[in-house]
Amino acid sequence: MQHKAIKRGKPEIAFSIFNYIFFTLLCIVMVYPFWHVIMMSLSSVEATAKGGVFLWPKGFNLETYAKVFNDPSIWSGYFTTILVTLSGTFFGTLFTATTAYPLSKKYLPFSKAMLLLVLFTMLFSGGMIPGYLLMKNLGLIDNRLSLILPGLVSAYNVIIMKSFFQSLPESLEESAKIDGATEVTVFWKIILPLSKATIATIALFTAVGYWNDYFSTVLYINTKERWALQAVLRYMLTNTNQAMQSAGVSVAAATNVTAATIKSASVVVATVPILCVYPFVQKYFVKGVMIGGVKG
Amino acid sequence: MAVSKKRAPVDFGARCRQTWKDMVKYRWLYFLLIPGIIFFAVFKYAPMYGLKIAFMDYNQYDPSKSAWVGFDQFIKLFSKRSFIPVLRNTVVISLLKLIIGFPIPVILALMMNEMRSLKFKKVSQTLLYLPHFISWVILAGIIMTLLDPDNGLITQFIYQITGQRVMVLTNPKLFVPMLIITDIYKGMGWGTILYFAAISGIDPQLYEAASIDGAGKWKQALNITLPSIVPTIVVCFIMNCGNILNAGFDQIFMLYSTHVYDVADIIDTYVYRMGIENADYSFSTAAGMFKSVVAFILIVVVNQIAKKTGNEGLY
Numbered sequence: 037m038q039h040k041a042i043k044r045g046k047p048e049i050a051f052s053i054f055n056y057i058f059f060t061l062l063c064i065v066m067v068y069p070f071w072h073v074i075m076m077s078l079s080s081v082e083a084t085a086k087g088g089v090f091l092w093p094k095g096f097n098l099e100t101y102a103k104v105f106n107d108p109s110i111w112s113g114y115f116t117t118i119l120v121t122l123s124g125t126f127f128g129t130l131f132t133a134t135t136a137y138p139l140s141k142k143y144l145p146f147s148k149a150m151l152l153l154v155l156f157t158m159l160f161s162g163g164m165i166p167g168y169l170l171m172k173n174l175g176l177i178d179n180r181l182s183l184i185l186p187g188l189v190s191a192y193n194v195i196i197m198k199s200f201f202q203s204l205p206e207s208l209e210e211s212a213k214i215d216g217a218t219e220v221t222v223f224w225k226i227i228l229p230l231s232k233a234t235i236a237t238i239a240l241f242t243a244v245g246y247w248n249d250y251f252s253t254v255l256y257i258n259t260k261e262r263w264a265l266q267a268v269l270r271y272m273l274t275n276t277n278q279a280m281q282s283a284g285v286s287v288a289a290a291t292n293v294t295a296a297t298i299k300s301a302s303v304v305v306a307t308v309p310i311l312c313v314y315p316f317v318q319k320y321f322v323k324g325v326m327i328g329g330v331k332g
Numbered sequence: 333m334a335v336s337k338k339r340a341p342v343d344f345g346a347r348c349r350q351t352w353k354d355m356v357k358y359r360w361l362y363f364l365l366i367p368g369i370i371f372f373a374v375f376k377y378a379p380m381y382g383l384k385i386a387f388m389d390y391n392q393y394d395p396s397k398s399a400w401v402g403f404d405q406f407i408k409l410f411s412k413r414s415f416i417p418v419l420r421n422t423v424v425i426s427l428l429k430l431i432i433g434f435p436i437p438v439i440l441a442l443m444m445n446e447m448r449s450l451k452f453k454k455v456s457q458t459l460l461y462l463p464h465f466i467s468w469v470i471l472a473g474i475i476m477t478l479l480d481p482d483n484g485l486i487t488q489f490i491y492q493i494t495g496q497r498v499m500v501l502t503n504p505k506l507f508v509p510m511l512i513i514t515d516i517y518k519g520m521g522w523g524t525i526l527y528f529a530a531i532s533g534i535d536p537q538l539y540e541a542a543s544i545d546g547a548g549k550w551k552q553a554l555n556i557t558l559p560s561i562v563p564t565i566v567v568c569f570i571m572n573c574g575n576i577l578n579a580g581f582d583q584i585f586m587l588y589s590t591h592v593y594d595v596a597d598i599i600d601t602y603v604y605r606m607g608i609e610n611a612d613y614s615f616s617t618a619a620g621m622f623k624s625v626v627a628f629i630l631i632v633v634v635n636q637i638a639k640k641t642g643n644e645g646l647y
Contacts, residue, residue, distance in 0.1 A: 048549050055443055056452065063459045066521070069474045072485060076477060084483055135368030138361040145351045145358075150365070154372060159574070160628045162379025163620035164600070165607040170379050189371050219360040248467035251582065255608065266469045270586070273473045296483060303473040307466065314465060318458050321465075326529045 070307065076300035077101070084296050100301040104272075110305060112261045113268030120183045120264060121246040128188040128242040129235055135189060136197030137223050151198070158191040164255070171256050182256035183264060187245055193238050196324060200234045201227065237324030240317055247310070265306055272302040386618040392611060405618035415602070415619070422598040425508060425579040430572050433516045437523030438565060442553055444524065445531055460521025468518075472586035475514055476501065502591035511587070511596070515580060523568075530564040531557060566638050574631030577623045599623045 071091075076084060080095025104110060138144055139151050162170075167186065176182040204227065212222050228235070250266035257263055263271075355362070386405055388398040409415050440460075447453045463471065478486045481499045490498050500506045538556050547555065581600035588596040599619060607616030 045548060051550075052446070052448070055446060056449075059444070059447070059452070059456045063456050066459045066462060066517075069478060073474050073477055090485070131367045131371060134364045135371075138358075138365045141358070141361060143354070143358075144361050145354050150369075153377075157372065157376040159631055160380070160624055161376070162382050163617070163624055164603055165613055165617040165620055166379035166382030166385070167375075168608065169382055169385070169613065170375075186375050188375075189368060194368075219358065220364060223364060244465055248465075248469075250467060250469045251585075266467055269473065270469050273469075273476065296477065296480060299473060300477055303470055303477070307470050310465060314462065315458060318461060321461070322525060325525050326532075 070311070073300045073303050073307075077297060077304045079297065081297055100297040101305075103298060104301045104305055107272070109260060109263070109268045109271070110265075110302070113263055113265035116180060116183070116262055117247060117265035120180060120249075121243050124184040124187060124246045125239050125243045127184075128193075129239045131189050132193045132197055132238055132242075133228065133231070133235065134223075136194045137201055137227060138219075139194065140198045140201035154191050154194055168255050177256055178258045178262065180257075180262055183249065183252045184246075186252065187242070187249065190242075190245075193241060197231075197234060197238060200231060204230060233320070233323065237320045240320050241324060269302055269306045273299055383617060383621050383624075385614050386621045388614055390614040390617075392613060398614075401614075405614050406622065408615060409618050409622065417594065418597050418599055418602045421595060422577055422579045425511060425584075425596075425598060426576050428508065428512050429515050429580070430576070432512055433519065433523075434569065434572060436516060436520045438527060438561070440520060441524040441527035441531065441561070442557060445528075445557060446549060446553065457521070457524075460524070462521070463518045464522035466518075468582040468586045471514065471518060472583075475510075475587065479510075501587060502589060504592050504595045507588070507592040508595055511580070511583060514587075515583060518583075526564050526568060527561050530561040534560045570631065570634045570638055573634040574627050576630060577627050 072089070075089050075091070075093045077100055078093035078096055078098070079089050080097055080099075083089060083094030135154070139147050139154070141147055171177055171182050171186075176185070208226055208230070209222050212226055213219075217225070248266060249264060250270060253264045253267035257267070260268075260271075385398065387400060387402060389401050389404075391398045444453060444456070476484075478484050479500045481487060481497060486500075487497060490496065498506065500510050534557065539552055542552050542556060577599060579598040579600070581598070581604075584596055584598055585601055585604070588601065600623075603616045603620045603623075606612045606619065610616075
């Protein structure tokens with residue numbers, strides 16, 4: 037009897053029940069907003085006008101999606117974002133690794149000073165306007181490179197990679213070096229293959245950064261054909277009337293209500309890729325924070 | 333005296349030669365560093381050098397003709413009527429986010445840690461992390477849909493209860509609470525993750541010893557789990573203090589409008605409008621630089637305090 041009391045008393049069981057109910061409700065709160073826009077986007081214009089789309093679509097139809105996909109800017113936005121995300125993630129992850137590896141070697145002269153210079157960029161930055169003027173001086177305004185270059189390497193990712201490289205046993209490299217291999221060969225042939233999980237984490241963080249990047253487009257890109265997806269989506273949300281025109285909907289028919297379904301559909305179109313990939317890659321994000329969190 | 337004076341340069345010379353030798357020996361490591369060095373020099377340090385225009389009157393047609401004006405831009409900034417409310421909004425919004433939002437992940441992590449069903453824990457973690465990976469553009473789209481004055485779900489819900497149509501996004505009284513709630517929504521799940529990392533490092537023997545001593549789950553959580561994550565809490569708190577002038581640019585930029593400028597215009601949105609929209613480069617750079625410098629000082633000071641009080645700091 038006493039044994040039982042220590043293990044699981046009445047208040048503890050009550051708490052446990054409360055805990056499960058609380059988190060079930062919290063999970064519903066987390067997911068419901070996404071569910072709601074999906075249902076809105078699948079509902080008919082008349083039903084959304086009356087309101088009350090709650091759990092299921094009212095007057096199910098896919099017309100709204102036909103309209104959204106009719107807008108060429110969605111496609112160009114997808115093209116730019118995929119291009120920027122793929123190339124930015126590839127080069128960003130590569131350069132993060134090539135920066136972190138030498139910095140993980142304490143015996144390398146000036147590695148500590150260089151690490152401090154990297155860390156400093158976490159605490160202080162030039163900010164928006166100097167960044168914009170830099171792009172202007174480099175002649176990269178309205179060039180998609182301006183969406184890729186500034187986000188390539190982040191100090192935080194370098195630190196994560198560096199702590200990982202330092203956790204690898206030194207003996208791995210010694211034998212290769214005795215055989216006369218240069219550090220570049222060691223890095224490429226021995227270190228990188230061992231770092232797949234960490235590299236995947238860095239790559240995913242970088243990819244999310246590029247996929248969600250809205251503001252670089254606002255700052256650096258003028259031509260609409262080169263806008264990233266987030267900027268296209270923003271435009272559709274705030275200038276729905278113009279967006280509908282370019283999708284071939286006449287302004288006369290473009291009431292405030294059609295706007296609601298169009299907005300929902302464009303949100304869904306931009307979100308679905310993330311929702312599809314997210315459950316499968318989520319564990320890598322957690323891993324990355326665990327590695328980096330040990331020593332920030 | 334003379335001897336020591338003579339010896340020092342010799343040592344120095346020898347050290348230089350040794351360093352040079354090492355540098356030659358490890359030349360391939362420097363080779364690997366080349367892209368990183370170029371990146372940080374061009375995209376991180378060049379903009380810092382670019383801050384010099386805060387002390388100039390930048391001539392955008394011919395930058396070489398820009399005149400040095402010392403601290404004039406900063407004086408102008410603080411004598412401007414419009415900047416003080418902006419500064420106040422920034423501090424108010426981020427302090428509210430800090431005070432209300434900071435404890436929530438700690439509580440959530442402690443509560444989740446008591447869950448026995450691993451599957452349930454995994455699923456709820458996955459769902460709670462989700463909004464962190466969704467951009468503010470998308471979230472703002474969803475928020476605008478839910479709060480639409482005509483047919484938004486939340487608007488309708490409030491209408492059913494109170495009979496009033498509230499317009500949250502254009503109401504200065506409701507806008508800031510909306511910012512705080514949506515910020516918590518986006519960040520609270522992901523915020524728990526560092527605490528889980530700390531909890532997973534706790535020695536299980538501590539719990540065994542405590543339960544032999546008759547400590548229940550509640551006492552264990554309070555006396556073992558919580559103290560073990562205090563260092564993590566301190567580090568997170570330092571980071572948040574350094575961010576006190578970051579009230580959440582992306583979020584506010586996506587949601588605000590002229591109706592709520594009085595309460596929602598923050599330094600970053602101000603810098604954007606003055607700099608990019610009005611092309612007043614020097615003035616907006618001064619505003620941005622003021623923010624960066626204060627944030628830097630704050631993080632150094634808070635870190636020092638954390639170290640003095642016996643906690644592990646950020647660096």
